[in-house]
Amino acid sequence: MKKYIGLSIIVLLIFMAGSIHAFEIKAVWAHPGDLGKNEADVKAFFELLEKCHINLVFPLVKGSGGAIFWHSRKFPEAIHPDYKDFDMLGAAVKYARQYNIKIHPWLCDFTESKNSAAFRTHPEWAQLNPQGGYTSDEKLGGGRPYNPIWMCPVRRPGYVDQWLIPMFEEIVREYDVDGIHHDYVRYPGDVAPDSYCFCDVCLEHYMTYNHFAYTNRPDDRIGLKIVLPRKESNWINDLTLKPADWETMLRAEKALYLLEGKSVNRNDLDYYFYTTRCDAITSFVKEVTDRCRVINPAVEVSAAVFINPMRSARHIGQRWTDFTPWVDILAPMNYRSHFQGGFEDYLAYLMDYVKMQMKWAGKNSVLCPGITGFYIYREEREPWEKALKLLESKGNAAASGDLSRIMRKNIAYLERFSKSRAGELSKVYDAFCVGTVTGGEMVKAIRAVLSDPPQGFFPETKFLRTIKTVKKSGAKGIVIFSAGILSRNKLWHVLETCFIR
Ligand SMILES: [Zn+2]
Structure with missing residues (x-):
């Protein structure tokens, strides 16, 4: 009996390992800090990728703040100051070739920042809300500022045709890349998802794109003609939806009309608003692919997208089911942070979603679910974050409250993985309790544990189970966010064993 159990465990192990082997695409998102600031750093990074059987890398070359990380001839003013003397993309491409790893430079498409080159020279290219404000005027929860612009x-000439597409073209023309990678290929959603874009160009675009008036008879205003008994069926006879006083309406009034106006029987004009936004993003995706393939017909296109294309169509203008003719690899960011419940719930939801996402992606695009080795460790992080919160809100006074119970547990947990690290932290905490170490120093000591935890602190089994769930769902590839998190949370070795080529 024992022998059979042993045998079946071996068979099971072979089966499980084999299932991981079958991933065709094993990709990772990487930030400039992961690649480094010189040739030797970049070489070491690619050695690590090779060792962990990664066969596709998305190195960030345009950050969410607008800075770029290649030696652009066309946009030298946008190059990140730390990379003026080192062409990170150039080195990445060189070692990608050497180590036989595909490379798709990763661009945060539609975001810039207050001090970025694009926004400084062309503030008129920014999205506007109904009040005429920028996204950077929005506030997040608790009044925290929101930085991206x-x-x-939609605007032409504007950001898309003067800045973004020329950037994609330059990368494909000047560097031997295998593809390009879209991120932030959408409208803002984390702040005010219904508030953009109401710039002058977009306001007119909603009218013309949806044919809310006749362009050759702009003064004709045609109302609803009811000839059929069901009111909603009367959409069939064309009517104009551009208000007679459109030209004199304020931006906020026009926005309100687009979001809450009525076409036939219900307040359904927002349908046109959301559809127009989706189409603007899709047409951008198509244009990038078309223009890049003029330069290199073999160039691949990949995109990081939200988990549900129907919901993202409504909230961020990203109906990625429409991207499939122009995008080879779709990478929905199936991070645990986008799901509710515990870790086991997450695995169940992940399995369900990946199956559906493969249907959404269809036959044109390869679905490569994105996962991260960060949010899966909510349970492990929580007690430490609780301690940080107490320290940040109460300072030195935290010593006499709940903190001691939490810290005793935290130190005991840390001890399981590193006696010396637990000993150090325990000393700092004791000193904090007697007042010889400040709250600020205590915060630093806790942060040091989270930013450089000992091996095992973030259990690799959770990461492995997440990867296996993606595989079991039937996906052909996987993308990991991110290289930096893999390093910080000590998880690279998991890929080394489960991503064997
Ligand atoms: Zn606009």
């Missing part, structure tokens, strides 16, 4: 996808 989202640029308008």
